[in-house]
Each structure stands twice: as structure tokens, then as C-alpha cells.
Amino acid sequence: MIQVEALTKRYGPTTAVDELTFAARPGTVTGFLGPNGAGKSTTMRMIVGLERPTSGTATVGGRRYADLPAPLHAVGVMLDVRSVHPGRTAFRHLLAQARTHGISRSRVDEVIAITGLESVAGRRAGTYSLGMGQRLGIAGALLGDPETLILDEPVNGLDPDGVLWVRGLVRSLAAEGRTVFLSSHLMHELSLCADRVVIIGKGRLLADASVSELVQRSEHASTVRIRTTDPDLLTKVLVGLGAEVVPHDNGVLNVQGASVDDVGAAAARCGATVLELAADGGSLEDAYLHLTADAVQYRGGSTDGTTTDAPAGGAR
Numbered sequence: 001m002i003q004v005e006a007l008t009k010r011y012g013p014t015t016a017v018d019e020l021t022f023a024a025r026p027g028t029v030t031g032f033l034g035p036n037g038a039g040k041s042t043t044m045r046m047i048v049g050l051e052r053p054t055s056g057t058a059t060v061g062g063r064r065y066a067d068l069p070a071p072l073h074a075v076g077v078m079l080d081v082r083s084v085h086p087g088r089t090a091f092r093h094l095l096a097q098a099r100t101h102g103i104s105r106s107r108v109d110e111v112i113a114i115t116g117l118e119s120v121a122g123r124r125a126g127t128y129s130l131g132m133g134q135r136l137g138i139a140g141a142l143l144g145d146p147e148t149l150i151l152d153e154p155v156n157g158l159d160p161d162g163v164l165w166v167r168g169l170v171r172s173l174a175a176e177g178r179t180v181f182l183s184s185h186l187m188h189e190l191s192l193c194a195d196r197v198v199i200i201g202k203g204r205l206l207a208d209a210s211v212s213e214l215v216q217r218s219e220h221a222s223t224v225r226i227r228t229t230d231p232d233l234l235t236k237v238l239v240g241l242g243a244e245v246v247p248h249d250n251g252v253l254n255v256q257g258a259s260v261d262d263v264g265a266a267a268a269r270c271g272a273t274v275l276e277l278a279a280d281g282g283s284l285e286d287a288y289l290h291l292t293a294d295a296v297q298y299r300g301g302s303t304d305g306t307t308t309d310a311p312a313g314g315a316r
């Protein structure tokens with residue numbers, strides 16, 4: 001169990017994390033999301049004692065990380081995969097970590113097998129691809145057989161097989177009753193492997209909800225697409241009902257503010273023939289984009305260079 005309460009971190013004038021409160025619970029995969037610079041890494045670093053909070057608390061299993069008697073057994077951490085010594089083999093790297101906690105050599109072999117690194121465990125980590133480095137990072141996190149896992153972008157750089165493997169691994173770790181807390185920018189992937197998501201922007205909590213709740217919320221704000229033989233008439237009727245209508249070619253209307261049932265019934269009432277009708281179902285990505293619209297620090301602009309990487313959402 002990870003508990004974060006009123007956690008705040010300031011770097012001079014910058015408030016990286018601002019009164020953040022949430023929990024990641026046992027038996028659950030909790031995804032951690034936010035735009036670049038939202039404060040995810042800073043939060044994770046405070047949870048594992050690498051940064052001192054300005055105020056507030058972060059605990060794992062009820063204790064501050066610094067107070068854990070055997071941290072590797074309590075919490076497995078993968079924060080920066082580049083922190084491995086490039087001249088060391090994966091096996092040596094894991095063995096060195098294991099020795100600091102009295103973990104057996106056979107456990108090292110076990111985590112190498114779990115992460116599929118057997119054939120490359122004797123190679124220097126400096127020769128590893130990003131995906132292999134990720135697997136090594138996950139192997140290190142699993143070494144102490146911990147109750148809680150904190151993984152920063154665990155699928156970053158993995159090929160489709162690797163992504164599928166991480167999804168299965170985190171699901172099975174949660175099914176064993178462990179707490180899994182992971183960040184990712186891959187929304188679709190998170191919607192497949194996380195039970196809950198904590199979304200932050202500019203260091204503040206924007207949402208702490210189950211994936212299905214968030215998807216449902218975004219469905220309410222979603223678009224209905226209809227193709228009809230009589231777009232002008234139907235547009236008038238729908239606007240009269242308070243919906244927003246954007247017409248496209250070939251009699252296509254994109255409608256917001258009305259459900260698919262409302263749009264179908266309106267078409268039937270005014271006698272417009274319906275050629276296609278579909279709700280553009282909500283997704284975690286829609287919900288995320290909607291929630292973080294005001295909290296994006298850097299936003300790409302047009303190719304003419306007008307707004308690329310300009311601060312968005314105001315100064316911090």
C-alpha cells in the first residue's frame with residue numbers, strides 16, 4: 001500500500017508537487033499519468049526517499065521509505081533504467097544488489113528467468129537495447145519479492161511481445177495481492193493493464209478513479225456521428241435540442257451534447273433518412289486529454305514554428 005498525503009515539493013519558485021493526496025492499494029494496478037513536467041517522477045522519487053518532501057508524507061506499507069528495515073523486500077523500484085553500470089553484466093548487477101539484502105543467488109537466476117534475460121545475462125549492460133534495459137530494471141525491482149512495486153514507464157522501449165509480457169506480469173503481481181504503481185504515457189496500454197488511475201497536472205491531483213469510471217465520464221462528452229440524406233434539416237432539429245453540430249462532406253454530422261438515442265430519435269421524427277449512426281465511444285485517452293487540457297506545460301505547435309514547445313496553460 002502506498003499512501004501519499006498532502007505531499008508537496010518546491011524547487012525554488014517551482015512547485016513540482018502540490019498538496020498531492022492519493023493511495024495505491026494492494027491487489028490493484030494503479031496507473032500514474034500526467035503531462036510532461038506534471039510532477040510524476042518527483043512524486044515517485046519522494047515515495048522512495050530519493051527526494052525530501054517540502055511538506056506532507058509518503059509511506060509504503062505504513063512507513064516512510066527511509067524507515068523500512070529491508071527496503072528491497074518491501075518495495076521494488078524501477079525509476080531510471082540508465083542507472084545500471086554499463087560495464088557490468090546483468091547477472092553481476094543483480095547479484096550485487098541481492099548481496100546488499102542477503103538475497104540468494106538462486107533468486108537472481110529466478111528473476112533473470114522471469115524477465116526473459118537468460119540468454120543475455122552474461123552480457124554487459126552497456127550493450128543492452130532499451131527494451132533489454134527495461135527488463136533488467138524490472139528484474140531488479142522483483143529481486144526482493146516485494147509487496148509493492150513502483151515502475152516508471154515500464155513498457156517504454158519494449159517491442160509488442162515485451163509490452164504484452166509487462167501487461168501479464170503486472171496483472172499477475174496484483175492478482176497475488178501486491179500493490180503495483182506504474183507510470184506510462186501509453187494510454188491504451190494503461191487502459192488494458194490498470195484498475196485505477198491517478199492523473200496529475202502541474203503537481204495537483206486531477207483524478208483518482210477506476211479506468212471504467214473515467215471512460216464512462218468521457219463517453220458523456222463524446223461525439224455522435226450520423227450520416228443522413230438530409231443534413232440541413234437534421235442540423236436545425238438537433239441545434240433546436242441544444243446540441244452542437246459540425247457538418248462534414250457526404251451528409252455527415254458530428255454531434256455533441258446529445259446521445260446516440262437522442263440523435264436517432266430526432267432523425268426519425270423529422271423524417272431524415274439515416275445512412276450511418278454511431279457513438280464515438282469514450283476512451284481513457286479522451287478522458288485524460290480532457291482532464292489535462294489546462295495542465296499541459298509544453299505543447300507542440302504547427303510546422304511553421306509558431307507555437308512549438310511554447311509554455312501552455314500559463315506560467316508556473
Ligand SMILES: Nc1ncnc2c1ncn2[C@@H]1O[C@H](COP(=O)(O)OP(=O)(O)OP(=O)(O)O)[C@@H](O)[C@H]1O
Pocket residue numbers: 011014015016034035036037038039040041042043
Ligand atoms: N531537481 C530539480 N530542480 C528544479 N526543478 C525540478 C527538479 N526536478 C524536477 N523539477 C521540475 O519539477 C516539475 C516536475 O518535474 P517531474 O520530472 O517530476 O515531472 P514528470 O511528470 O515526471 O515529467 P515527465 O513526464 O516529462 O518525466 C518540472 O517543472 C521540473 O522542471
